[in-house]
Amino acid sequence: MHAIIAQETGGPEVLEYTETDIPQPGPGQLRFRVAATGVNFIETYQREGIYPLPFPWTPGAEASGVVDAVGEGVTGFAAGDRIATAEASACYAEYAIVDADKALPVPDGLDLETAAALPLQGMTAHYLATSSFPAGEGTTALVHAGAGGVGLLLIQLLKARGARVITTVSTPEKADLARLAGADLVVDYSDFATQARQFTDGRGVDVVYDGVGKDTFDSSLQSLRVRGTLVLFGAASGPVPPVDPQRLNQGGSLFLTRPTLGDHLLDAEERRWRSGEVFGAAADGGLSVRIGARYPLSRAADAHRDLAARRTTGKVLLIPDGD
DSSP: OEEEEBSSSOSGGGOEEEEOOOOOOOTTEEEEEEEEEEEOHHHHHHHHTSSOOOSSBOOOSOEEEEEEEEOTTOOSOOTTOEEEESSOBOOSBSEEEEEGGGOEEOOTTOOHHHHHHSHHHHHHHHHIIIIISOOOTTOEEEESSTTSHHHHHHHHHHHHTTOEEEEEOSSHHHHHHHHHHTOSEEEOSTTHHHHHHHHTTTSOEEEEEESSOTTTHHHHHHTEEEEEEEEEOOOTTOOOOOOOTHHHHHTTSOEEEOOOGGGGOOSHHHHHHHHHHHHHHHHTTSSOOOEEEEEEGGGHHHHHHHHHTTOOOSEEEEEOTTO
16 A cells, blocks of 8 residues: 655655555454545644654544454444544555544445544534533624634534624635634634624623634633633644633633543544534535645645645645545
């Protein structure tokens, strides 16, 4: 088979398209023929050595495909099953291995490319809307970076649950995308706390979903109602400096949480619940998934270059050459 293998840390040029052995599943594992692989920013950091990893190294944790081999002790899966995952490894390849309890069944009616684009961002949006702050009828939420991969999905999930959604964006083009996703009010970052207050008649929003971090944190707190919740789930602008808990008191007995996806995928049952709801919504047309770019697997280096340069929108996928 062919795979992307980096022999050392470095720029995109270290991602070499190489012929290698097909992996074999161990006990409790599945092997699947990859249909599409999701490209994520963390892989650019891993490639650069920001997160130390053993080399040689093949990137990729998120993918979809068709099971072709089942390891010892696996039940509930068979060759021919369509699956996706956000928790595999070495998915920049024609074949990959995943633990069976981390494999997500793909329902009929959902194509495998869309299934590859959904696990990481889709299940993140799901836990934010259902667990970090369970939104519903009467909820007013502020979502930062509403045209981002998580943002577009989160807006749609919140609207489906009956919430009103304010979102921040940085360009007119991104504003259009956020409106298409269903946002009730789209604003820029310059004075979003004031606009959030005006939209809620001075009360403040119930929840802020903040994946930006340092640049938005203070105004996010200012946007909240009494006993409102700030869900800080990322730090695109940099980490938030240490926070004096007294600020939460002064803001009106506020709640602050810093969740992560891994803590919301504790077992196979939780994975299947979250993925089932997200995949089901995408399959029946209730959730629109934006795939911004597709690259042949052999051009993984170009995908990394374009992702780092912000030349892409939506999800970036790698497709095995010839498929």
